[in-house]
Amino acid sequence: MKIILTGNPNVGKSVVFSRLTNIGAVSSNYPGTTVEILLGKAKLAGETFDISDVPGAYSLGSDNEAERIAAEVISSKQYDLIIHVLDATALERNLFFSFSIIESQKPVIFLLNKSDLAKNKGIYIDPKKLSSYLGVKVLPIIATTGEGFEELNSLIKSFISNSSDFIPVKQFPKSEGDKWKIIGEISRSCQRIEHKHPGLAEKLEIMTSTPNTALPFAAAVIISSFFIIRFIGENLINYVLDPLFSQYYMPLILKIKDFNLNPLIQSFLLGKTLSPTESFGILTTGIYIPFVTVLPYIFSFYLILSLTEDIGYLPRLAVILDRFSHKIGLHGYGTIPLIMGLGCKVPGILSLRILETRKEKIIAASLLFLFSPCMPQTAMIFSILSPFPIKYTFLVFGYLFILGMSAGFILNKIIKQETPELFMEIPPYQIPSFKMLIFKLKIRLKEFIKDAVPMIIFGVALINILDISGSIEKITSFFSPVFSRLLNLPGEMGALMAIGFLKKDVSIAMLAPFNLTASQLVTASVFLVSYMPCAASLFVLRKELGIKNFFAAVSFNFIISLFFTWLLSAILNF
Amino acid sequence: MNKETTLLKLKTGEKALVKEILGGKNVKEKLNAMGIYPGAEIKKSISPSKGPIIAEILRYKIAIGRGMAEKIIVYENNPDGKS
Numbered sequence: 001m002k003i004i005l006t007g008n009p010n011v012g013k014s015v016v017f018s019r020l021t022n023i024g025a026v027s028s029n030y031p032g033t034t035v036e037i038l039l040g041k042a043k044l045a046g047e048t049f050d051i052s053d054v055p056g057a058y059s060l061g062s063d064n065e066a067e068r069i070a071a072e073v074i075s076s077k078q079y080d081l082i083i084h085v086l087d088a089t090a091l092e093r094n095l096f097f098s099f100s101i102i103e104s105q106k107p108v109i110f111l112l113n114k115s116d117l118a119k120n121k122g123i124y125i126d127p128k129k130l131s132s133y134l135g136v137k138v139l140p141i142i143a144t145t146g147e148g149f150e151e152l153n154s155l156i157k158s159f160i161s162n163s164s165d166f167i168p169v170k171q172f173p174k175s176e177g178d179k180w181k182i183i184g185e186i187s188r189s190c191q192r193i194e195h196k197h198p199g200l201a202e203k204l205e206i207m208t209s210t211p212n213t214a215l216p217f218a219a220a221v222i223i224s225s226f227f228i229i230r231f232i233g234e235n236l237i238n239y240v241l242d243p244l245f246s247q248y249y250m251p252l253i254l255k256i257k258d259f260n261l262n263p264l265i266q267s268f269l270l271g272k273t274l275s276p277t278e279s280f281g282i283l284t285t286g287i288y289i290p291f292v293t294v295l296p297y298i299f300s301f302y303l304i305l306s307l308t309e310d311i312g313y314l315p316r317l318a319v320i321l322d323r324f325s326h327k328i329g330l331h332g333y334g335t336i337p338l339i340m341g342l343g344c345k346v347p348g349i350l351s352l353r354i355l356e357t358r359k360e361k362i363i364a365a366s367l368l369f370l371f372s373p374c375m376p377q378t379a380m381i382f383s384i385l386s387p388f389p390i391k392y393t394f395l396v397f398g399y400l401f402i403l404g405m406s407a408g409f410i411l412n413k414i415i416k417q418e419t420p421e422l423f424m425e426i427p428p429y430q431i432p433s434f435k436m437l438i439f440k441l442k443i444r445l446k447e448f449i450k451d452a453v454p455m456i457i458f459g460v461a462l463i464n465i466l467d468i469s470g471s472i473e474k475i476t477s478f479f480s481p482v483f484s485r486l487l488n489l490p491g492e493m494g495a496l497m498a499i500g501f502l503k504k505d506v507s508i509a510m511l512a513p514f515n516l517t518a519s520q521l522v523t524a525s526v527f528l529v530s531y532m533p534c535a536a537s538l539f540v541l542r543k544e545l546g547i548k549n550f551f552a553a554v555s556f557n558f559i560i561s562l563f564f565t566w567l568l569s570a571i572l573n574f
Numbered sequence: 575m576n577k578e579t580t581l582l583k584l585k586t587g588e589k590a591l592v593k594e595i596l597g598g599k600n601v602k603e604k605l606n607a608m609g610i611y612p613g614a615e616i617k618k619s620i621s622p623s624k625g626p627i628i629a630e631i632l633r634y635k636i637a638i639g640r641g642m643a644e645k646i647i648v649y650e651n652n653p654d655g656k657s
């Protein structure tokens with residue numbers, strides 16, 4: 001049997017989904033976290049169900065891809081039960097969408113979630129009264145702690161034995177004005193609200209939303225995030241992972257030499273030199289890059305991002321950046337995919353679905369590639385520039401920022417389409433739960449280890465094979481003129497480009513053996529970050545944008561990147 | 575007498591009743607689903623001199639672009655701004 005989870009955005013569907021299925025689904029305190037359907041299985045009342053976590057929606061008439069998906073699933077009627085989640089702190093708005101669920105005349109259970117928050121705010125809802133008003137079963141729960149899930153299990157048990165009991169029994173008016181009238185009635189008779197004095201959250205709200213204070217606050221958040229991420233990452237590398245690698249792992253691996261293997265195989269496994277950043281053996285560099293250089297930064301980035309997400313700061317940041325974003329053809333919400341993309345491009349591209357127009361999608365996609373390097377790339381840039389003064393690191397990111405902004409300005413002029421205005425729910429600030437934070441961090445680290453690590457090792461192996469077989473030289477001589485004349489970089493960069501396409505962090509790592517100057521490293525990093533997205537994100541982007549827009553975005557991207565890298569190298573070598 | 579104004583011009587902290595929404599069917603439906611319809615009560619939480627405004631409806635907050643806020647016509651029912 002099949003269950004779908006529906007409801008407004010940000011009501012806690014994904015937390016419910018994770019709890020029922022034991023599959024980790026990312027949940028965050030802003031609308032539009034889930035943008036595609038997640039499938040899982042759950043054992044409820046002794047039976048196994050297929051459960052889908054559906055993106056949130058405010059109505060069935062939708063204006064972005066994520067809501068469209070939700071509307072499609074709901075109207076398909078390809079399910080046996082709807083578990084409809086409501087946010088008890090904003091009952092009325094949730095009820096409006098609930099009428100569409102009731103109209104579908106399928107068996108349904110309403111979960112009144114966030115009961116804990118409602119109580120804190122002095123909101124008391126009588127579930128029995130609400131249930132009789134609506135003609136559906138209503139169960140109060142707290143998804144984050146699991147309260148009410150046993151009752152849910154018993155409800156499902158009775159659903160299995162008699163599903164027709166769960167079909168809504170009441171009809172509601174079709175006219176929207178009448179719906180709001182009924183919602184008013186329901187709210188007056190089922191809900192009691194005690195006035196509470198505005199607390200700390202309200203003060204924070206005012207400070208982070210009133211431009212005079214919000215702008216400096218946003219700048220402080222962004223800058224301190226950068227330093228905290230770097231601090232945690234760097235220390236994890238220097239004091240934990242690098243010592244582990246060099247004191248325990250390397251001596252173990254070097255025992256391979258005792259076997260007197262075929263020299264080709266040995267150099268494939270261990271590389272030519274002993275340095276784990278330059279040897280390109282799959283057991284040395286292939287392990288060092290993903291686990292020592294990149295993982296600590298993935299960890300610290302997602303720690304800070306998850307914290308910011310769960311507190312609920314991202315929507316405020318989107319509002320503050322709105323005015324500025326319109327200059328590059330986006331509205332403030334468009335900055336959310338860009339922030340996601342700082343971790344990995346793939347979730348960034350998927351979250352383009354919260355945007356409405358073709359223009360915004362193309363611009364956000366281009367910016368995603370041009371100026372938000374994913375964490376593995378960022379980590380490699382940090383690592384490769386670590387012997388030089390920090391100003392070079394800032395130069396890379398600062399220049400990428402300028403590059404991205406210029407691209408945005410240009411695209412905004414080229415693509416003639418109105419950018420819709422910001423219109424988005426701002427969920428209340430909340431105190432993040434430590435358990436949820438760790439849970440989310442685990443999901444994201446697992447994803448990195450599952451998806452990215454094998455690709456990194458593969459990239460390193462490929463380089464190694466190309467090198468052993470001598471193909472690198474051929475690729476090199478082909479690209480050499482472009483790189484040496486135009487960008488003042490070694491011709492071998494051509495090979496890096498070929499590999500960078502597969503895995504960009506690896507291509508940046510490959511800069512290590514060339515003994516480049518700081519300026520050359522800066523130029524090369526800027527180019528490798530921006531010239532083209534990696535294979536995985538290209539694939540997803542093609543699916544999201546359609547072939548025509550995809551080619552337009554990618555070629556624009558390449559031209560801009562080449563031009564700006566040339567400009568940078570000209571400036572640096574002046 | 576209730577004075578007519580737009581949500582954009584409404585002062586911070588003031589409450590108002592929505593009179594009508596100018597604009598196409600799409601905009602009206604979008605706003606309606608969020609609880610902004612003729613007769614709804616709305617409170618202006620933050621009104622910066624530039625950029626989106628923030629309003630409160632049915633105990634939740636929403637950010638609205640200035641152009642859209644200008645199309646939401648409201649009755650100022652609390653001229654002194656106190657509730």
Ligand SMILES: Nc1nc2c(ncn2[C@@H]2O[C@H](COP(=O)(O)OP(=O)(O)OP(=O)(O)O)[C@@H](O)[C@H]2O)c(=O)[nH]1
Pocket residue numbers: 007008009010011012013014015016026027028029030031032033034035054055056057113114115116117141142143144145310436
């Ligand atoms: N206090 C409290 N917070 C909750 C509860 N359930 C969910 N949350 C929080 O609410 C936020 C939104 O939860 P999600 O599961 O991402 O919501 P969603 O419905 O999947 O949202 P979309 O994917 O955007 O549609 C998260 O920050 C959760 O931690 C609850 O019962 N109590």
Ligand SMILES: [Mg+2]
Pocket residue numbers: 013014015026027033034
């Ligand atoms: Mg979700």
